[in-house]
Amino acid sequence: MNYDRQSRVWRVRETDHCLFHLEPPVHEDPDVATVVDGADSRYLRIRELLGYPPMSVKEREIRLRLNYWLYAPSAIADADMPPGARRFAEGAGSPAGIVYGQRGFRWTECVDALEHETIHVLWGAKVGEAPSLLNEGVAVYFGARLSDLRDLPDLSDSSDAPPPTGTAWQRNYHAAWQQAITSGARSLRDFCTIAGFWGTQRPGQGPSPAEPYRIGGALVGYLVETRGLPLLEEIFLNSHYRDDHLAPTLERLTGTTIEELSTEVGAHWAYRAASATSDSRSSPDTPSAPSSRSTSLAVGALRPVSISDTRD
């Protein structure tokens, strides 16, 4: 998809914290009105999850609004569609905000994916980027946490509630780690590089494997749950998207070798996946459409200034 914004005409919708740029006829879609109406509460929940302090009066005076550009379906040309796909969506986050285009979905089906991109942007506004393993890990892990919070009856109590365990996404992290890392098939050191994370995958071409996203989510979740958010922020502040030295940086800042980390992350998710309050909810651990047959995700690994995710 061509993300040019300058040559297009936009209709604007404003909320307290967000600025939506809607390419006609998207502005007339009642489904979009629902997405816009929920934007502020999602924005505030994501901020809270990422460790931002509650929004004070002073903060409201300072904080710039978050931009969203929602493209018309015509922005996705036939040639942009993966072979055989009936529908396709692509989003990206950058310091400018979030661009999102989709063809064949309802806009309310895109909320998980919009949250995923919003997490990229709000996290990036704090500490910038790191290689894809951690970028995607943050978006996937906190996206899953967000879906857990959404399922709680009273959001105002959410910060005091113990996090649920044994959920679908936790079991997925456990399974992915076992299959990829514990089995010896791949090494965590390998996933730390852009090339190792993406392999032969290119954005928007065929179904992209969910495994690297889950490995990233599992690593980030382990770091947050056992070492704390400030350490994760420190790792990002000492890295960047094109950083070829993520593995040694992880070792230095965690005080743990990659091999030891691999064991500890595996043990963490084995424990979390099996814990007492097991349930059978199908919490999404990746941005997905509820009815999509096989969610596929890809990120614009070669795109220099934004993080992009696609699905079909």
Ligand SMILES: [Zn+2]
């Ligand atoms: Zn992403």
